[in-house]
Amino acid sequence: MVRRHCLPDRSSAERACTANCRPAKQWHDSRSIRGTCSTLKGSPHTAQSPERSERTLGELTDGLPDFVETCGLASPASEFQRYRPHEKPATMWARRLQGLTPMKNNPLPRLDNDPEIRERLLTFCRLKPGDIWNDPEGRHRIGCSDATNSHQMRELVSNESPTLAIHDPPYNLVAFELRSIAEFTDWCRKWIRQTTEVMATDASLYIWLGADQNDGFQPLPDFMVMMRDEPYKARSFITMRNQRGYGTQKNWMAVRQELLYYTRGTPVFNVDAEYTDIPKILRGYYKKVNGKKTENLERSKSENIRAGNVWVDIQQVFYRMDENVSGCYAQKPLKCIERIIAASSDPGDVVIDFFAHSGATLIAAEKLGRRCITTDIDPIYAEICIRRLERYRKSGREGWQNGHPFEVEIPSFSDSSRDTATEGAPALPQKLLF
Numbered sequence: 363m364v365r366r367h368c369l370p371d372r373s374s375a376e377r378a379c380t381a382n383c384r385p386a387k388q389w390h391d392s393r394s395i396r397g398t399c400s401t402l403k404g405s406p407h408t409a410q411s412p413e414r415s416e417r418t419l420g421e422l423t424d425g426l427p428d429f430v431e432t433c434g435l436a437s438p439a440s441e442f443q444r445y446r447p448h449e450k451p452a453t454m455w456a457r458r459l460q461g462l463t464p465m466k467n468n469p470l471p472r473l474d475n476d477p478e479i480r481e482r483l484l485t486f487c488r489l490k491p492g493d494i495w496n497d498p499e500g501r502h503r504i505g506c507s508d509a510t511n512s513h514q515m516r517e518l519v520s521n522e523s524p525t526l527a528i529h530d531p532p533y534n535l536v537a538f539e540l541r542s543i544a545e546f547t548d549w550c551r552k553w554i555r556q557t558t559e560v561m562a563t564d565a566s567l568y569i570w571l572g573a574d575q576n577d578g579f580q581p582l583p584d585f586m587v588m589m590r591d592e593p594y595k596a597r598s599f600i601t602m603r604n605q606r607g608y609g610t611q612k613n614w615m616a617v618r619q620e621l622l623y624y625t626r627g628t629p630v631f632n633v634d635a636e637y638t639d640i641p642k643i644l645r646g647y648y649k650k651v652n653g654k655k656t657e658n659l660e661r662s663k664s665e666n667i668r669a670g671n672v673w674v675d676i677q678q679v680f681y682r683m684d685e686n687v688s689g690c691y692a693q694k695p696l697k698c699i700e701r702i703i704a705a706s707s708d709p710g711d712v713v714i715d716f717f718a719h720s721g722a723t724l725i726a727a728e729k730l731g732r733r734c735i736t737t738d739i740d741p742i743y744a745e746i747c748i749r750r751l752e753r754y755r756k757s758g759r760e761g762w763q764n765g766h767p768f769e770v771e772i773p774s775f776s777d778s779s780r781d782t783a784t785e786g787a788p789a790l791p792q793k794l795l796f
């Protein structure tokens with residue numbers, strides 16, 4: 363049984379979307395669209411017989427790519443044509459509706475700890491350790507290098523004078539590689555010093571770091587203490603709230619991500635960037651202005667609240683979001699990086715990020731007209747950054763949602779081509795990271 367109302371026209375799609383019907387799950391989980399929408403139950407178009415005519419399928423598929431785009435459910439038709447280039451998009455959608463073609467939900471597994479997948483992917487990476495990719499459009503630079511290596515960082519940044527650094531190093535967690543706190547802070551000091559060496563004298567520095575509540579809250583406090591010896595002024599300690607958390611029934615759920623803000627000299631701070639989309643709802647704070655008692659909403663510059671140093675309006679990246687880059691296990695949402703960039707730089711400025719991973723800083727910089735110099739020690743993440751930028755420029759897509767950055771070379775990780783792609787691959791370090 364097909365619920366037609368979910369499909370054809372943009373307005374019904376938008377209605378379904380805003381009404382929070384949840385077709386997406388079905389699109390991922392099922393080969394048909396059976397029972398997709400509960401919101402519009404009882405509408406005149408609720409059901410259709412399984413023996414659909416070709417014309418009906420045509421009608422159904424008309425506008426479907428739009429619908430899918432609108433709801434952010436899957437990649438557009440052009441994406442799917444890669445897999446069946448001989449088919450017209452409409453036919454492809456029709457096949458899907460008939461249940462003949464499974465929905466593409468093709469994530470890349472976490473990359474840093476799967477030697478077999480790493481070995482395959484390394485063959486497709488343009489950069490090897492020490493290499494730099496220069497953007498053909500002349501704006502950005504992507505390296506494959508070690509943030510603690512002074513020679514590599516100087517070469518990467520070259521004659522540029524970055525005014526903003528946004529670093530998101532691996533936290534000192536068992537999930538990555540747990541070192542002693544002293545070792546970890548020594549390692550941090552090294553890349554902080556590389557940063558200081560290449561930055562402009564008026565600059566902002568943002569660092570994401572965790573405090574493990576299962577391990578004495580390390581490494582955040584140790585890092586903060588270490589930073590007292592470096593030439594920066596501590597400016598703010600921001601907490602971003604995650605939607606998902608971890609914990610037990612006997613402790614507060616851990617839902618926070620910490621962001622430290624430091625400055626050197628007198629860098630720009632564009633306060634307008636701080637305003638959220640959240641309307642002010644509380645009145646109060648009475649104060650006399652020109653002899654008249656006023657309350658805060660009357661005095662406000664904006665009807666919306668400032669983000670302040672507790673950010674509650676950022677959606678964590680998950681697989682249904684356009685910006686999702688599967689295989690990247692620590693991807694930051696573009697929205698929070700865009701907020702930092704908009705607040706602490708001006709158009710045309712150079713932003714650095716020595717721990718590129720999914721390229722969130724790179725894409726945010728591209729979107730906001732800044733230039734980005736970024737690097738990752740792992741050639742696979744460096745390649746993902748290049749591909750993400752190329753894809754964004756070509757299609758406006760911020761990530762891969764249900765696909766992955768290597769889907770042209772490896773359409774599916776469950777196929778049988780595992781052995782052939784690895785021939786000639788560089789030797790694989792078992793643990794390349796951290």
Ligand SMILES: C[S@@+](CC[C@H](N)C(=O)[O-])C[C@H]1O[C@@H](n2cnc3c(N)ncnc32)[C@H](O)[C@@H]1O
Binds near residue numbers: 532716720721722737
């Ligand atoms: C937490 S992730 C960064 C996430 C990134 N902000 C994003 O939104 O995608 C840390 C990254 O640092 C990289 N990395 C680890 N050690 C490094 C080093 N010494 N130099 C450069 N990159 C390193 C890892 O390969 C990993 O991709």
